[in-house]
Amino acid sequence: MNAIIDFLQPYYQHIRFVHLTAVMVWVWSTSVAYAYYLLPVFKAWRRNPDDQQIIELRNWVMERFDHGVIYEHIAFPIVIIAGIMLYIVGGHSTAENWLLLKLAIVIGVFIPIEITDYYLSHFGGNKHKLRKAGSAQDYERGIQLHWWFFLITTAVVMLGGTAVIFLAVVKPF
Ligand code: HEM
Secondary structure (H helix, E strand, O other), rough: OOOHHHHHHHEEEEEEEHHHHHHHHHHOHHHHHHHHHHHHHHHHHHHOOOOOOHHHHHHHHHHHHHHOOOHHHHHHHHHHHHHHHHHHHHHOOOOOOOHHHHHHHHHHHHHHHHHHHHHHHOOOOHOOOOOOOOOOHHHHHHHHHHHHHHHHHHHHHHHHHHHHHHHHHHHOO
């Protein structure tokens, strides 16, 4: 293990570059799609729940979002792996309170949310797969479940993400 740490030590700033770049993709890659496509279409659907044209647009936007979130979902494991490398190679410890609180938010909030989002976007909850499976009821339930998931988690991720970036850059305590 020491040999690995010694080998990686000169690349600490390179690992930090990878960590930070992945964080940028993780935090921002879905923001425009969410704010300017998903949100307005779902609001229109809420106001006109029986409008067939709005429902078709809602379904299309949600299925595209299942695809587009792939940037965020590739970046997240890179953030975690590079973070663990920074922790080990940099000789960091949870005695650093900023890091302790940061990891509490990452492990307690981000990881459970991302695991659920992986499932809803790419596995059993993938809307394209649900549509291909042919059950209109399952498809509608999948769309609405993912929408409620966004309504509950978006503010948490935005506040938690800002807090973690502040903690990691400013290291206030
Ligand atoms: C979504 C999760 C994460 C986010 C948003 C995040 C964000 C950041 C940011 C913005 C920095 C840059 C600070 C700077 O270079 O000035 C940073 C640094 C750091 N991160 Fe993360 N991080 C995450 C996960 C992790 C994990 C899981 C670990 C460790 C297990 C970790 C360990 C570190 C360490 C040790 C640094 C300090 C680098 C330094 O200042 O030398 N991070 N993180």
